Amino acid sequence: MNRRALLSVSDKTGLVDLGRRLVDLGFDLVASGGTARALTDARLPVTAVSDLTGYPELLGGRVKTLHPAVHGGILAERSPAHLAELEGQGIGPIDVVVCNLYPFAETVARPGVTFGDAIEQIDIGGVTLLRAAAKNCAHVTVLCDPKDYPLAGLATAAEKRRLAAKAFAHTHAYDAAIARWFADQLDEAPAGLPRRTTLTAEQAQSLRYGENPHQQAALYRVDGAPLPFTCLRGKALSYNNLIDLDGAWTAIDPFDAPAVAIIKHSNPCGLAVGADPVEAFRKALASDPISAFGSIIAVNRPVDVPLLDAIGKLYVEVLAAPAFSPDALAWLAKRKKSCRAVQLDLAAPHGPQVRTVRGGLLMQSPDTRDATPDAWQTVAGEIDEATRAELVFAWRAVKAVKSNAIVITADRATVGVGAGQMNRLESVRIAAAQAGEKAKGAALASDAFFPFADGLEAAAASGVRAVVQPGGSIRDAEVIAAAERLGVAMVFTGVRHFRH
Secondary structure: OOEEEEEEEOOOOOHHHHHHHHHHOOEEEEEOHHHHHHHHHOOOOEEEHHHHHOOOOEHHHOEOOOOHHHHHHHHOOOOHHHHHHHHHOOOOOOOEEEEEOOOHHHHHOOOOOOHHHHHHOOOOHHHHHHHHHHHOOOOOEEEOOHHHHHHOOOOOHHHHHHHHHHHHHHHHHHHHHHHHHHHHHHOOOHHHOOOOOOOOEEEEEEEOOOOOOOOOEEEEEEOOOOOOEEEEEOOOOOHHHHHHHHHHHHHHOOOOOOEEEEEEOOEEEEEEEOOOHHHHHHHHHHHOOOOOOOEEEEEOOOEOHHHHHHHOOOOEEEEEEOOEOHHHHHHHHHHOOOOEEEEEOOOOOOOOEEEEEOOEEEEEOOOOOOOOHHHOEEEEOOOOHHHHHHHHHHHHHHOOOOOOOEEEEOOOEEEEEEOOOOOHHHHHHHHHHHHHHHHOOOEEEEOOOOOOHHHHHHHHHHOOOEEEEOOOOOOHHHHHHHHHHHOOEEEEOOOOOOOO
């Protein structure tokens, strides 16, 4: 008896070529529904599952492969006892199972999908086929990814185990997507987060080490989705590169105008918008040219040679942008070989933010709230339109800085950044010292309220003349009185942007 392969696929990529290869290797083909039709149309000999089982497809195709003639053939060990039992029932062994699942995740991602449409994309038979074949991987080759089709009929014992692990990961991710979707339908969760969640991810690449050389690390794709960035040239990104890349991307996110963020240790040492990327870069670099050495730079416009000429000899670890011109890539390859070029998918959606703590997980929705100046309250002085526009930039910029966060800005560029200090006064002092003379007449943003008037007083002493902050302190009246006394205009946003 020839060896047999069972094929039942939703994604028919590479199906016909696979069928031909299996026939050439001496396999008999068994297939269900549309898979059988595709193979028949290609003039390949194929037995329909309904002919194998003696039952037609039932319930509009909901039941096709759920039958002992199928699963007995898949699950049987090649022991004399099992083979004799199969023979007694008129069932033949199945040696290869090729299956991928209905596109559930893609279906529920479409706007306006109905509950009924989603339910019909929950695969039952396919998941069962994959699990049965993976369980019996000592005897059966299971293929759920067209990339692995060349192994059909030729897989070694080790490869069969690897393919089984891949199949179990595939069904796990599939079930996790269904569980999350159902949780969302229940509408029981606080702040739009599910009451129960299942996180699945597969390793995209191993990293040399983590934050420090004695720590192991790897990059994972959440739910197996494609990464929203691609390294076009240069060596592999490190753990710290990836953290800083995320910070750089976050910093340019709010801006429609050409924007450049220069990131060091996950904080922007320079952030600016300009008429074009070159102007934005020069303004961002001027914020802190010393810290920019060894930085990661993100720009929300395609990179071309004029921008690279402006960056010049500055040592840059990573340059990230939505696109790179061919000339720009050639320039980098010739003149800045150590710089990685990373292409960003700026339209990639924001998912929930997840962090581990000892014994559990923290999950929150991403902080994508933009500035809403029409809702701001002017509590001291007067704010003209030019000042308000500068405060909007400062408010967007401070959101990318670690708390306690203070930024001082002028002409839509940071001139001083105080990040991650244990008290807000020290953050003001750091930002003011960095800004120097540029603080005179500048704007300042604080990611959270001033708990005392001392921070505002330090800002005013440096020359700052307009402040945007959330408000909400029990000492707001004291801080407002200090602003009035010092001639500093101030607005309250009513929104906080902590970033820990």
